[in-house]
Amino acid sequence: MSIQKVMVIGAGQMGSGIAQVCAQAGYDVIVNDVKQESLDKGLANITKNLNRNVEKGRMTEEEKEATVNRLTWTQAIEDASSVDIVIEAAVENMDIKKSIFKTLDQHAPAHAILATNTSSLPITEIAAVTSRPEKVIGMHFMNPVPVMKLVEIIRGLQTADEVYNSIEDMTKKLAKVPVEVNDFPGFVSNRVLMPMINEAIYTVYEGVATPEAVDEVMKLGMNHPMGPLTLADFIGLDTCLYIMETLHEGFGDDKYRPCPLLRKYVKAGWLGKKTGRGFYTYS
Ligand SMILES: CC(=O)CC(=O)SCCNC(=O)CCNC(=O)[C@H](O)C(C)(C)COP(=O)(O)OP(=O)(O)OC[C@H]1O[C@@H](n2cnc3c(N)ncnc32)[C@H](O)[C@@H]1OP(=O)(O)O
Numbered sequence: 001m002s003i004q005k006v007m008v009i010g011a012g013q014m015g016s017g018i019a020q021v022c023a024q025a026g027y028d029v030i031v032n033d034v035k036q037e038s039l040d041k042g043l044a045n046i047t048k049n050l051n052r053n054v055e056k057g058r059m060t061e062e063e064k065e066a067t068v069n070r071l072t073w074t075q076a077i078e079d080a081s082s083v084d085i086v087i088e089a090a091v092e093n094m095d096i097k098k099s100i101f102k103t104l105d106q107h108a109p110a111h112a113i114l115a116t117n118t119s120s121l122p123i124t125e126i127a128a129v130t131s132r133p134e135k136v137i138g139m140h141f142m143n144p145v146p147v148m149k150l151v152e153i154i155r156g157l158q159t160a161d162e163v164y165n166s167i168e169d170m171t172k173k174l175a176k177v178p179v180e181v182n183d184f185p186g187f188v189s190n191r192v193l194m195p196m197i198n199e200a201i202y203t204v205y206e207g208v209a210t211p212e213a214v215d216e217v218m219k220l221g222m223n224h225p226m227g228p229l230t231l232a233d234f235i236g237l238d239t240c241l242y243i244m245e246t247l248h249e250g251f252g253d254d255k256y257r258p259c260p261l262l263r264k265y266v267k268a269g270w271l272g273k274k275t276g277r278g279f280y281t282y283s
């Protein structure tokens, strides 16, 4: 199937990054969010990234303009009626994702693929609320999207081979590397990454070390580009908590219990870099 027109749901840090790389690769992209303010922030984020590309000589001013012009911004999810694929990147909450997919199923053309950028939620369960489970798939980008090479592609129980192949082709057109995994909580990326982050939070909670010390150990000792607490702030502490809850519930194993300190920070509205406060403060 030939994909030309893309809709991205959610203009947050992931949605805006996905929209940017799709537009840069030549796709026409409609970006949808519930608030105009979020759409404005998404456009500002993309403009900043594209300006840096021009400054660094990776893109001409004309290519930047063409990329921006391939993007349209809307609060109307009904605009899915003109696209070949939707990539959903709204909040990591099953009820919200199910409601979005039900609505998309009503408005997107019959041939359209409905992909989700979920970090951990079961693709099969999201697919089940649509009348086209064979066209539902996980397309899991990594943060920051313009920089990270991986796209984890997750087949739901009923995902058709031709849909998988279209997503694999599109991933390569975005200059990213596809890796296929099956539909289990957290897939591979977050089943491995998030328990490490949660354990790092426990070391702070239990007074083993300060956030700075934990991050230094992992950066200098293990060559991680960011320490786990800086990374947690970067991902978003709400997203980290949702992922741990999905692992805990999905596997029924207490080794995945979210650290109480993570819960406390999320309850306080300390969601990390995006709200200016998490394990660290940001101006
Ligand atoms: C939760 C999930 O479901 C899955 C996930 O995504 S988990 C998170 C996965 N991501 C990671 O683990 C990221 C770990 N961190 C890193 O790899 C690096 O710290 C980093 C790439 C983010 C930054 O790299 P760095 O060398 O430390 O810093 P820096 O030199 O400032 O940045 C390198 C480049 O990335 C760009 N960059 C950094 N942050 C960026 C952002 N948020 N958006 C766009 N570009 C960004 C910089 O502009 C710079 O590009 P240039 O070539 O123009 O210089």
Ligand SMILES: NC(=O)C1=CN([C@@H]2O[C@H](COP(=O)(O)OP(=O)(O)OC[C@H]3O[C@@H](n4cnc5c(N)ncnc54)[C@H](OP(=O)(O)O)[C@@H]3O)[C@@H](O)[C@H]2O)C=CC1
Pocket: 009, 010, 011, 012, 013, 014, 015, 032, 033, 034, 035, 038, 089, 090, 091, 092, 093, 096, 100, 117, 118, 119, 120, 140, 141, 142, 143, 234, 235, 236, 239, 274
């Ligand atoms: N953060 C990360 O490192 C990664 C996250 N992901 C996944 O990507 C998704 C998005 O995460 P992220 O970008 O970090 O989150 P953000 O909070 O940055 O962005 C989410 C955006 O979606 C909007 N939104 C909420 N509900 C709806 C809706 N019904 N329709 C349209 N838009 C909606 C939010 O608006 P508002 O603010 O008004 O609620 C917000 O603008 C999640 O599923 C997450 O698990 C995947 C890989 C990495």
